[in-house]
Amino acid sequence: MQIFGKTIRWTQLVGIFINLFLLAEVVLLVVQNRDLRAQLDQITKEPEPLQKGEVVSGFEGVTLDGTSIRFDYKNPDKKYLFFLLSTKCGVCEKNLQNWNSIVSDQKDTNTLVYGISLEAEKKLEQYVSSKTPTFKIAMVNDTSFAKKYKVVGFPLTLLIDGSGKVIQTWIGMLTPEHITEIKTFMNTSKG
Numbered sequence: 001m002q003i004f005g006k007t008i009r010w011t012q013l014v015g016i017f018i019n020l021f022l023l024a025e026v027v028l029l030v031v032q033n034r035d036l037r038a039q040l041d042q043i044t045k046e047p048e049p050l051q052k053g054e055v056v057s058g059f060e061g062v063t064l065d066g067t068s069i070r071f072d073y074k075n076p077d078k079k080y081l082f083f084l085l086s087t088k089c090g091v092c093e094k095n096l097q098n099w100n101s102i103v104s105d106q107k108d109t110n111t112l113v114y115g116i117s118l119e120a121e122k123k124l125e126q127y128v129s130s131k132t133p134t135f136k137i138a139m140v141n142d143t144s145f146a147k148k149y150k151v152v153g154f155p156l157t158l159l160i161d162g163s164g165k166v167i168q169t170w171i172g173m174l175t176p177e178h179i180t181e182i183k184t185f186m187n188t189s190k191g
Contacts, residue, residue: 061138
């Protein structure tokens with residue numbers, strides 16, 4: 001067979017086709033590898049906590065005395081301070097003193113303060129009876145709560161305005177500066 005004025009044997013032609021096929025396969029594998037890496041990065045990426053300015057939807061909880069409570073963010077004059085805790089979290093236990101301090105110094109009655117737990121009632125009752133927090137605690141049984149509120153760990157302190165907009169998020173143990181900042185936010189008329 002003659003191509004471009006040169007005689008090419010069938011074996012050479014087959015070799016050329018095999019090389020072209022392998023080249024196409026390599027290109028496809030490179031593209032697939034890039035896509036798989038992007039997917040893996042999304043899966044293994046550390047979740048981001050709620051950021052200032054994000055808007056969250058309301059949720060329902062149940063207090064330890066069985067009272068249902070709805071946090072619906074329909075009053076622009078209100079603020080919501082949530083202490084997200086876990087009964088298994090040692091840092092939460094240490095942070096309890098800071099949270100109690102914030103509540104004892106609260107001057108603004110337009111800030112609703114609640115501890116939020118995603119755990120079963122029995123564990124929470126035992127925890128509350130031994131730790132005696134000075135704020136009410138609600139259990140949230142909605143399995144999507146942690147995702148909606150981007151719970152990345154405990155303890156987590158959230159301040160949200162009356163329209164559901166996040167004023168600030170504090171992750172981990174509160175420092176004296178954080179406590180001052182929270183008290184200032186709580187006692188100002190707007191977030």
